[in-house]
Amino acid sequence: MVEWTEQERSIINGIFANLDYDDVGAKALCRCLIVYPWTQRYFGAFGNLYNAEAIKTNPNIAAHGVKILHGLDRAVKNMDNIKATYAELSVLHSEKLHVDPDNFKLLSDCLTIVIAARLGSSFTPETQAAWQKFLAVVVSALGRQYH
Amino acid sequence: MSLTEKDKTAVKTLWGKISKSADAIGADALGRMLSVYPQTKTYFSHWSDLSYGSGPVKAHGKKVMSGVALAVSKIDDLTAGLQDLSELHAFQHVSNFHRNKILSHCIMVVIATLFPKDFTPEAHVATDKFLSCLALALSEKYR
Numbered sequence: 001m002v003e004w005t006e007q008e009r010s011i012i013n014g015i016f017a018n019l020d021y022d023d024v025g026a027k028a029l030c031r032c033l034i035v036y037p038w039t040q041r042y043f044g045a046f047g048n049l050y051n052a053e054a055i056k057t058n059p060n061i062a063a064h065g066v067k068i069l070h071g072l073d074r075a076v077k078n079m080d081n082i083k084a085t086y087a088e089l090s091v092l093h094s095e096k097l098h099v100d101p102d103n104f105k106l107l108s109d110c111l112t113i114v115i116a117a118r119l120g121s122s123f124t125p126e127t128q129a130a131w132q133k134f135l136a137v138v139v140s141a142l143g144r145q146y147h
Numbered sequence: 148m149s150l151t152e153k154d155k156t157a158v159k160t161l162w163g164k165i166s167k168s169a170d171a172i173g174a175d176a177l178g179r180m181l182s183v184y185p186q187t188k189t190y191f192s193h194w195s196d197l198s199y200g201s202g203p204v205k206a207h208g209k210k211v212m213s214g215v216a217l218a219v220s221k222i223d224d225l226t227a228g229l230q231d232l233s234e235l236h237a238f239q240h241v242s243n244f245h246r247n248k249i250l251s252h253c254i255m256v257v258i259a260t261l262f263p264k265d266f267t268p269e270a271h272v273a274t275d276k277f278l279s280c281l282a283l284a285l286s287e288k289y290r
Binding site for chain 1 (some may be wrong): 178182183199252255256259261263266269271275
């Protein structure tokens with residue numbers, strides 16, 4: 001089981017309490033598709049992904065980014081049992097969506113960059129450490145049910 | 148994944164905007180790396196103080212960024228341009244190739260916090276590629 005300090009819980013809850021889901025979710029997924037273009041393979045049905053501009057203005061991508069970010073809410077509410085919380089989602093990503101779990105880390109890095117850009121100087125090293133620890137636990141849980 | 152002309156232009160444009168803050172970026176990135184990824188401290192055990200903002204960390208952060216500046220100026224042939232630095236890092240067994248990604252990530256996080264409007268997705272992909280190529284050129288002499 002993952003051990004969280006009070007400070008880490010407070011940092012994670014604080015970030016999510018003040019999060020603009022519509023903006024951050026959309027930006028994080030767009031950034032992932034632009035910075036790591038091979039991730040576009042999972043979004044064939046989403047419409048025009050031909051270039052950065054198209055990706056940034058694609059409403060399906062924006063909506064999906066928001067959906068993904070809200071998916072993290074479950075982890076925030078169940079920080080002491082993220083592995084079990086995401087068991088079903090892990091199966092979904094493996095069996096139905098066929099997503100290479102390596103890509104979870106890529107999206108999480110893009111989300112970190114977007115959060116860092118929004119928080120600026122308040123994205124201190126302590127905040128970064130807690131945030132990245134949280135995302136690492138989520139990424140691990142999502143990859144857990146692959147076989 | 149080699150750098151296209153578009154990548155090189157994007158890197159140089161971004162560098163033009165951030166280079167004045169290079170020392171601060173280096174100090175912050177290195178300090179973050181040591182505290183967020185404690186396993187990297189193993190490479191600096193000879194320093195008196197590994198805490199964020201310490202003298203040795205700031206001084207080395209500055210050196211790291213002058214290495215980045217050199218790389219920007221030698222962007223058309225990073226392997227040749229960074230040869231001396233590669234030998235330095237290799238023969239002193241200074242680092243492990245796989246750790247370069249960690250420092251690259253920290254550098255980009257710092258740029259994002261300081262220059263949110265300039266670190267667009269397009270600038271991000273070019274910078275990510277550039278830092279990967281830099282790391283590869285730096286590790287040329289590792290084995």
